[in-house]
Amino acid sequence: MSSAKQLRWLPLARTALVIALGLPLFANASPACLTENFDSAAAPALPTGWTSSVITTTGTNAPAGTRAVGYADSGTNAVWFDDYNDYADASLYSPVYAVGAVGSPSLTFVHSYTLWTADASAQYNGANNGAVLEVAINGGAYVDVVDAGGSFSAGGYNVALDPNFRSPIAQTTPYTRAVWGGDSSGFGATTVVVPPSALAGTVQFRWRLGTLGGGRGFATHSGWWIDSVQYETLGDVIFHDDFEGGVPCPH
Numbered sequence: 067m068s069s070a071k072q073l074r075w076l077p078l079a080r081t082a083l084v085i086a087l088g089l090p091l092f093a094n095a096s097p098a099c100l101t102e103n104f105d106s107a108a109a110p111a112l113p114t115g116w117t118s119s120v121i122t123t124t125g126t127n128a129p130a131g132t133r134a135v136g137y138a139d140s141g142t143n144a145v146w147f148d149d150y151n152d153y154a155d156a157s158l159y160s161p162v163y164a165v166g167a168v169g170s171p172s173l174t175f176v177h178s179y180t181l182w183t184a185d186a187s188a189q190y191n192g193a194n195n196g197a198v199l200e201v202a203i204n205g206g207a208y209v210d211v212v213d214a215g216g217s218f219s220a221g222g223y224n225v226a227l228d229p230n231f232r233s234p235i236a237q238t239t240p241y242t243r244a245v246w247g248g249d250s251s252g253f254g255a256t257t258v259v260v261p262p263s264a265l266a267g268t269v270q271f272r273w274r275l276g277t278l279g280g281g282r283g284f285a286t287h288s289g290w291w292i293d294s295v296q297y298e299t300l301g302d303v304i305f306h307d308d309f310e311g312g313v314p315c316p317h
């Protein structure tokens with residue numbers, strides 16, 4: 067073999083060696099996909115393992131976080147948050163998901179939002195009603211998925227809260243926060259890569275909507291509609307055996 071041919075084959079031999087050494091490390095790294103389309107249980111019930119909560123200052127007539135029929139990405143059902151016409155802090159909670167030890171686990175869901183926002187005059191500087199995704203890692207406190215180290219690969223936040231109105235989900239000083247707000251013009255997918263600090267642990271997601279007013283009746287499909295949730299992990303999941311050996315989510 068000439069010296070030129072030896073040089074050409076050297077990288078291939080090195081690649082083969084890396085693959086051979088790598089196989090034992092990733093032999094158990096099979097993808098697993100958990101899906102929830104909210105179509106199996108009778109509305110307004112949520113599927114097993116899913117819960118919701120609503121906190122309002124007025125106490126009554128706040129159906130946010132319930133499940134409705136008729137406007138959906140998959141099947142006939144989606145989870146619906148009312149674009150409530152007063153102060154409300156409403157949440158939908160996923161089951162606790164195990165996170166593999168390797169790879170980049172991700173959460174994808176399809177949502178539609180039409181949320182009240184005041185006009186664009188100088189007095190108003192952003193969205194009034196806004197929606198976010200939060201995560202609790204290893205049973206800890208809920209924090210915004212971006213603040214926790216997650217990153218949107220599609221469909222991230224599109225606007226900030228108006229600091230003049232102090233949304234119930236705003237941070238303090240200043241009273242703003244990146245959110246989904248305004249009108250999404252129909253369903254679209256959001257994908258977030260799970261914070262790396264959750265690897266080999268657990269995550270629980272919280273879809274959260276804060277409202278101040280306006281809202282109801284603003285549009286045909288007012289509110290926040292969540293559907294077609296896919297949680298995908300890659301790696302050796304040590305907490306729940308039923309996560310192992312699955313198939314990847316459809317992409």
Ligand SMILES: [Ca+2]
Pocket residue numbers: 103104105138139140141142143144293294
């Ligand atoms: Ca559905």
